[in-house]
Structures are given as C-alpha cells and as structure tokens.
Amino acid sequence: MSNNNTSSGHLVVTVGAGPAGIYSARKLAEAGHEVVIINRDIKPGGLVEYGIYFNKHKLKEGVRKQFRNILADPRVHYFGHIKIGQQADLTLDELREILNPAATIIAAGAQGTKGLGLPGDTAPGVYHAKDVVYHYNGLPPFSEREFLIGQRVAIIGIGNVMVDVAHWLVHVKKVKEVIAVARRGPAQRAYTDVEIQAVSANIETSALQAELERVRARVEAVDGNLEAIYQDLTKHINIKAKEGESPTSMLFRYLCAPSEIILGENGMPRALRVENTELVKRGEDLSAKGLGTFDEIDVDTVIFAIGDRVDETLGLPCGGTEYVKNPNPDPDHPGNEAYQVFDPAEGKICSGVFVIGWSRKASDGLVGKAKQDGERGVVVVNNYLAKVEPGSAERAAEKIEALRQTLQSRNVRFVDYSDIQKLENIERVESEKRGVEFFKYFTDAEMLAAIEEITK
C-alpha cells in the first residue's frame, strides 16, 4: 500500500495487469497518482497466472501475494474483463477520451503470434505455443478450445517455452514422442538448466547420440568438442520429474530449418519438411544458413515456440514485432525514448503514451525483468508528468465513474478488485474441499457465476 497521502492530481491509465502493469501501478500510486488498470482477463496477473507452468505453485502464489497488496491500494482501480483495441470493448482512443488521462501506459504483453509463413501452417494440428500454454493454464477462451494433439509432436524452437510445452506433452498428454526442432546447433540451446529438469529423465540418450553424430562435422566446425556438448545436454537425465515416470521419448533435431508442414489426407500434419543448415558467423552471433538439402520428420502435430509479437489491433503504431518507439534520443533524459510511443506517419511522439514490459520488448525475460521494466517506465512517466498541469483527486474520481457508466451502458460485464477477492476466496474454499493445492475456474461463465453467487 502506498505511504504517500498527498495526491498528485494526475490520473494514469494502464492497459494490462501482468507483472509490468501491476508492479508499475505500485510506483505510480506511491507518486500520488490515481491509477486505472484495464485488463482483458477477469483475473489479474497476465502470464504469472496463465503462462508460468501450473505446478509452480510457490512461485505463482508468492507473486500473487504481492499483486494482492498492490491491487488493494485505494489509489489503484482495477477493471477486469475489458479488452481494449479494434473490435474490442473499447478502442484505445475511446478509453483516452473518457478518462482524459495525464498519461497512458500500455502493459498488454505480447499477444500476437509469430509464424514462419510455411505452407501447411494454418492446418488443424498446427499451433502457437502461447495458445497451448494459455489452454493448459486455464485462460478462457483457450481453455475451452479443443487442441488436436497427436502422438508425434514437433516443437519448433529450443527455449524455455519449448520446455514448458514439452513438460505438458510428456507428463499430462503422455504422447509417444516430443521432437524439439532447432535451426541452430545444440550449443545454441536457449533453455536453462533449471527448466529442462522437468523433462530430462525422458531424453533418449541413444537417439541424442545418433543425432549429434549426424551433425558432428557442422557442430565441430564452430563449437568444438561434441562430447562436452553431449555431457552438458545430459547432465540432468537422472533427475526424476515431480510427476513421476512418463513413456514419452524426448528427442532433438538440430541444424534444420522447417520449410513446410506436409499434410496427410485428413488435412492434418503428416510430416515436417526441414532444410539442413550450417552455422555461420554474423557479427558476434552464429546464425543458420540453409544448405539446400531437405529431410522429412514424421509428425502429426506441430507447435511453434519461436516467441511472440505485440497485438497490432490494440491501436498503437506497429513496426515488425513491436510497437514503434521514439527513434530520437530524449534530450533531457537519455534512455527515456525507449518507452515513448512514436507515430511514424506523423513523424512525432504520441504525447503521453508509453510502453512497458513485453509490450515494449516482446518475449523478453522473466517476471523480474518485466517488473524492472515497468518500474523504469514509471520514472519515464514521472519525468513527463512533471511538466503536465495536475488535475485533482476529485476530478479523477469523476472520470473513473464516467468510465463505469460508459461500460454499463454498453453492457460490458466488467469486474472490480472486490470481485477478484470474492473469486479468490471461493477458489480457495474449493481447493480445500477438493484437497488440491490450487483450484481455479477455467471459464469466464464459471468465474462470473461464482462472483455473482457470493454477491447475492
């Protein structure tokens, strides 16, 4: 709870209640600002709630506790179950018109998906990792969608998200094979030693040895000793996963770039066509260069785990996978430009609009990094607000009431923080009744019904 009793008179609106949005709200409230947080999901938390693997109870609950403190601050006004953007509940312009905020912060994460544009990649049985992660973590509507998962699942990418998805495939779906496919080599793995332990007991050592033998010449040309790489890749294989044993084989294919998803007669994946690659130096980095020779890997499901992009329909100018930031150094506060949204069509800064967290840099780092980025963003916002004429706490309250009325007149079923507290209480009681560590509802209808039941 903020210790500052003096109101700054400023109203700040933040879109998104993930770690970047919530941790930054604490700093904004401490500076005396009224903070309105608009969140697409009923529950706050973003990827803490719906991204981090569901058995990491301690980690999730630790962060939730901090979020609860921040969201209970009287200066922080939570509005959940409201999507901002084109064809959403409110456009960003409408939101800003109603609230007329002194500053607008976009902390909506990276909700778009990145694809490779391969033939066959829109077929059933081909998915983006984020959608799968949202599905198994219970985020509506993904939680209610059917995902057609076969027995041989290729995951494109070898980062921590690949490991999380593999974790689910190995220990929940218990598929026959998970094949992690990498354009680059084994030494360029992006997953960490801690994360891989969830599936390391399922790594097929003989298959791994054969795969390393297949790429030996290409790996040793740039990365040295293959035996040392093998030792590194297998150092956790004796660690048993918390969930016990699973029949799944965890396999790897290195130095091959997916080029096509070959579909069978049923219109679903039959094989993944890949081009063999070699590693070439590009500046400091090693990148994959196609060799013009191709292989087919038998698969019936393909999941892309190659990072995300921001949502282009939110209402901010986009370039590549990110929103456009000020390309010119801020003369007064060098570094601040990285948080300022820029309109290339107008050739100027979108005054008073800022990006933080994964909305600023898609798929960048863990919760700690999103927190740090949100807090750094607040410094930038406060530098800006120092030059803005303040309003008053009373005026801010009127604007918040105007937002409530507009939403009601449009029949938008939004929730506030007291609703979230009710929901969490009911879920706590349910988890005790069921004797499980944690219980949560997987549909909006159930969450809203639970809130309404207790409100009666």
Ligand SMILES: Cc1cc2nc3c(=O)[nH]c(=O)nc-3n(C[C@H](O)[C@H](O)[C@H](O)COP(=O)(O)OP(=O)(O)OC[C@H]3O[C@@H](n4cnc5c(N)ncnc54)[C@H](O)[C@@H]3O)c2cc1C
């Ligand atoms: C699969 C996976 C596993 C991970 N595991 C870990 C882990 O174990 N440990 C760890 O520390 N980190 C982990 N991370 C990383 C961590 O979750 C992120 O660093 C962090 O959540 C990013 O925070 P954010 O606030 O920028 O975005 P997000 O967490 O994505 O939050 C964005 C929020 O914006 C809201 N929103 C989106 N669009 C709109 C809209 N149009 N209108 C209104 N609201 C909107 C969403 O509802 C959401 O609440 C993981 C990430 C992934 C993808």
